[in-house]
Amino acid sequence: MITDDELEALLREAGGDFVVPTHGPDAILAAAAPPAKDATVVRGRFHFRELALAGTSVAAVVTLVIVLLTQSASSPVVPVYAGARSPGTEASPTSGIAATRKSAVFSTLNTTTQHTVALAGRDIIATGTLRLEITRAALSRDVARLDALAAAFGGYVSAANIAESGSRPGGTIAVAVPAPSFSAFVAKAEAIGKVRSLSTTKTDVTAQVVDLGARLTALVDERNQLEVLLGRAGKVSDLLAVENEIEYVQSQIEQIQGEQRTIAAQVSYSSLRVDLAVPGSSHATSSPNGFGHAWHQAVSGFVSGVKAFVAHLGDLLFGVLSFIVAALIVFGLWRAVWPRVRRRIA
């Protein structure tokens, strides 16, 4: 058997027979040399791009989460509510996100108590439009009944445009009633004639009221400080400048106070527009069996279709955006992690 010494001698001889390339170390040194300035920039850019990509992905995710949280948090107190009810049907949501929100909060619209609870503690401006079908003979009487009804609820008729004769009997009455009595008043008003349609809108102006209050407080403070300055002013020119400033601030205060009064009036008194129509007149709705009704239905169907399409477009857009965000995250992570993994494998 071949000995260790013999094997060592043979292998050393065989290994020594290979001619070591002289350029080998130089090639390695060139490859291992510190990167040139330009290369550093490229490498820096590469990392910056990775970081930017990862940062963008994180920002997109955070934004998405915030939006979702904001939507879910704000849904119990909907700032704007619009609803329409046709005779013989329950409150039917319009469509889209607004309808979803509305149905979540106002799914029991016909229950006034729950309606009030959902909006308790907030400043709500309620308006509505009621279309009633009445007889020509009862037109005067019904107008009077509406007037009396408004007075009974502590409200008043703010405007009226009634034509009792001619080819177009009927008209419009605008009624303002105290906000707490709005739903009850609408319910009573519906009993006056045959309800063709009813739509109500409730706008939450709480944020606007708070904003106006804050601006008013700030302006009042500013005016007080200016008044202090006015007492210290020595020169006439300073006096005039401070007075001008006070005048300007005061005008802003009065403007805000005016807005507050308007909003307070709109919040405290809800308005209902009552359209009174006599069958056969231009105020009345078309016959349910006629061509006009069919056309009306076609138009309504088209509008509903467009609304549904827009609503689903929102869902589709949300899905596409979610996919893009997820793809960006995966791509960013891959770009950030893969070089390390590759180096580890190497």
Added chain:
Amino acid sequence: MRLTPDTAGLEQWMKSWYGPAYRTACLVLNDSAGAEEAVQEAFLRMWRFRDAMPEGDAARPWLYRVVVNSCYSWARKEWAADGRRAPAASLDSLAESSPGPDEIAVIGDRATAVRAALARLPEALRVPVVLRYYAGLSEKEIALAIHRRPGTVKSRLHEARRLLSADAALNALAEEKEATR
């Protein structure tokens, strides 16, 4: 010499160890171009991970470990590319393919004959043999280099010696070399 390179001592370190590493790779691969490529890759890897380079006695096995790994990578790539396979491990095939003394005389090149005998060894045996009898690593250092237990290295070396002893050409060369001493 401390193997851990720094930027200033890189050139000296590279020149000191390039030759042994290159010849080791040549014996493992029996391919000078492949050895050059593998050693270059090995040194670049070492430079890239120079912070992880051990100090003291563990440095030399670490160096050869990286070189051997690079050789494996190159060989895998080549075999995948041209369909080559590692030499068969059986003694019979080795004996059948071994050139006789006359043939060696025709070749007239002992180094070539040794390389041919090494090439006929299985890769798992060839690497320990080269590291032991050319690079001069101990069994313990070879175990560190090829990431195997010392007992495994010992048995592989024994098996390699047995196969090489059965190689008539190599035996003839050994006897010839012994006679010239």
